[in-house]
Amino acid sequence: xxxxxxxxxxxxxxxxxxxxxxxxxxxxxxxxxxxxxxxxxxxxxxxxxxxxxxxxxxxxxxxxxxxxxxxxxxxxxxxxxxxxxxxxxxxxxxxxxxxxxxxxxxxxxxxxxxxxxxxxxxxxxxxxxxxxxxxxxxxxxxxxxxxxxxx
Amino acid sequence: xxxxxxxxxxxxxxxxxxxxxxxxxxxxxxxxxxxxxxxxxxxxxxxxxxxxxxxxxxxxxxxxxxxxxxxxxxxxxxxxxxxxxxxxxxxxxxxxxxxxxxxxxxxxxxxxxxxxxxxxxxxxxxxxxxxxxxxxxxxxxxxxxxxxxxxxxxxxxxxxxxxxxxxxxxxxxxxxxxxxxxxxxxxxxxxxxxxxxxxxxxxxxxxxxxxxxxxxxxxxxxxxxxxxxxxxxxxxxxxxxxxxxxxxxxxxxxxxxxxxxxxxxxxxxxxxxxxxxxxxxxxxxxxxxxxxxxxxxxxxxxxxxxxxxxxxxxxxxxxxxxxxxxxxxxxxxxxxxxxxxxxxxxxxxxxxxxxxxxxxxxxxxxxxxxxxxxxxxxxxxxxxxxxxxxxxxxxxxxxxxxxxxxxxxx
Numbered sequence: 001x002x003x004x005x006x007x008x009x010x011x012x013x014x015x016x017x018x019x020x021x022x023x024x025x026x027x028x029x030x031x032x033x034x035x036x037x038x039x040x041x042x043x044x045x046x047x048x049x050x051x052x053x054x055x056x057x058x059x060x061x062x063x064x065x066x067x068x069x070x071x072x073x074x075x076x077x078x079x080x081x082x083x084x085x086x087x088x089x090x091x092x093x094x095x096x097x098x099x100x101x102x103x104x105x106x107x108x109x110x111x112x113x114x115x116x117x118x119x120x121x122x123x124x125x126x127x128x129x130x131x132x133x134x135x136x137x138x139x140x141x142x143x144x145x146x147x148x149x150x151x
Numbered sequence: 152x153x154x155x156x157x158x159x160x161x162x163x164x165x166x167x168x169x170x171x172x173x174x175x176x177x178x179x180x181x182x183x184x185x186x187x188x189x190x191x192x193x194x195x196x197x198x199x200x201x202x203x204x205x206x207x208x209x210x211x212x213x214x215x216x217x218x219x220x221x222x223x224x225x226x227x228x229x230x231x232x233x234x235x236x237x238x239x240x241x242x243x244x245x246x247x248x249x250x251x252x253x254x255x256x257x258x259x260x261x262x263x264x265x266x267x268x269x270x271x272x273x274x275x276x277x278x279x280x281x282x283x284x285x286x287x288x289x290x291x292x293x294x295x296x297x298x299x300x301x302x303x304x305x306x307x308x309x310x311x312x313x314x315x316x317x318x319x320x321x322x323x324x325x326x327x328x329x330x331x332x333x334x335x336x337x338x339x340x341x342x343x344x345x346x347x348x349x350x351x352x353x354x355x356x357x358x359x360x361x362x363x364x365x366x367x368x369x370x371x372x373x374x375x376x377x378x379x380x381x382x383x384x385x386x387x388x389x390x391x392x393x394x395x396x397x398x399x400x401x402x403x404x405x406x407x408x409x410x411x412x413x414x415x416x417x418x419x420x421x422x423x424x425x426x427x428x429x430x431x432x433x434x435x436x437x438x439x440x441x442x443x444x445x446x447x448x449x450x451x452x453x454x455x456x457x458x459x460x461x462x463x464x465x466x467x468x469x470x471x472x473x474x475x476x477x478x479x480x481x482x483x484x485x486x487x488x489x490x491x492x493x494x495x496x497x498x499x500x501x502x503x504x505x506x507x508x509x510x511x512x513x514x515x516x517x518x519x520x521x522x523x524x525x526x527x528x529x530x531x532x533x534x535x536x537x538x539x540x541x542x543x544x545x546x547x548x549x550x551x552x553x554x555x556x557x558x559x560x561x
Binding site: 007008013038040041063065066068119125 | 497498499503504516520523529530
């Protein structure tokens with residue numbers, strides 16, 4: 001299973017088994033949700049926004065290892081960021097999971113998701129939580145569904 | 152098993168290929184089956200030699216096409232033991248067939264206070280059209296439950312409670328695409344008849360898999376998909392008792408379904424033409440009839456026995472050899488569908504990893520979201536067997552699942 005160890009890197013397996021910030025955030029002032037009707041993945045993202053800064057973020061949901069690990073990594077990467085910074089990080093992630101190209105600067109632990117680009121059917125799994133989080137941060141309460149987003 | 156079973160796999164050119172460097176093991180037959188060379192040849196022969204529009208044509212090719220198209224109707228009637236070819240309406244598939252009944256029969260015959268009875272194991276295609284009909288007419292939906300636990304059998308003890316005289320139509324799946332359960336269709340149809348309810352049987356997973364006789368079953372309507380029985384995609388049929396089809400208004404308007412048209416009003420052609428507006432799916436209908444020949448050459452009793460043997464073997468081996476597996480559906484008397492949950496591994500991860508081993512499975516809710524909720528699962532993985540699968544395919548399935556289980560536990 002050579003290719004699979006690229007998709008399911010130990011970082012992914014670890015975050016799937018022990019997702020970080022997997023809880024309801026009592027102080028949240030924004031909530032976003034996402035679902036993938038094709039596979040039944042569901043996610044709720046809680047954001048505590050201070051000004052335009054994501055002071056805290058957490059999630060809960062069910063889904064495949066890729067979706068859970070990506071959401072878990074997301075919470076670590078977005079905490080303390082401004083919305084603009086968060087969007088830039090997501091742009092880098094999106095490029096990485098669709099092309100496999102890792103940005104030169106700090107993709108850090110998110111680079112573990114680079115293998116996703118070899119499995120086009122799984123790209124939506126990796127981006128679902130991010131869409132929900134960014135929508136919530138930007139004040140869009142519409143639930144995200146993979147059937148309306150391009151990825 | 153007769154001589155047609157010899158070298159059977161050679162009839163399916165698609166099976167002879169490597170996927171991700173491994174020989175393909177195709178176990179997604181409940182989603183769609185592969186096509187034998189004779190069906191593919193029937194399609195190309197039609198387009199190379201006979202293609203023309205049917206009916207109304209006077210030239211030779213049109214007559215040839217019409218002849219083959221109407222012969223296919225006769226073939227289908229014989230395949231299902233319908234009383235006459237006029238009881239066969241060609242459609243785009245099971246979903247299209249059920250929508251036809253829900254619209255043409257339902258809008259005319261249902262009113263507020265009437266009840267549509269379904270079962271808890273219905274595919275979305277035999278649930279959503281009835282929900283839409285209920286919304287249009289004010290009729291209510293009611294469900295026959297499945298028993299608690301993982302066998303997925305219908306709770307027949309509840310039948311007298313839910314099948315009351317308010318039930319005007321009872322639509323149920325013959326063979327479950329998720330649980331592999333074979334429902335007692337004749338018994339359910341007889342019970343419905345007693346309270347005066349019509350029956351609609353979703354036979355997507357049973358036609359071409361089991362011997363099927365609509366008159367012995369006693370159903371009023373039966374919906375079939377061609378692509379799940381070695382035929383092409385995009386074609387299927389609706390069986391309907393002739394008296395019912397004759398009494399129903401059209402479903403869609405257009406060419407071919409009329410006897411005369413005026414600027415303000417038209418008269419309908421008799422059934423089944425009434426329900427086949429527009430140029431039909433001629434090539435696929437003809438190829439579907441060829442698939443029926445192919446299946447009858449093998450013998451549907453033997454196909455059913457083959458499916459059941461593989462499913463029982465898979466059930467026993469997965470249970471014994473794959474740690475942390477939870478298998479849905481009954482252990483015996485089941486179709487070739489085996490759905491399972493691998494503890495701690497999401498179905499999509501199972502399917503992605505199996506694909507890397509050349510094993511084609513399906514993962515998800517299998518168009519069965521309410522049932523999944525009831526079973527406390529968000530998704531399952533599914534292996535489904537058909538006539539060309541072998542015990543060696545089960546070896547590959549077992550070893551692949553063992554690998555996956557170990558990978559995620561490790």
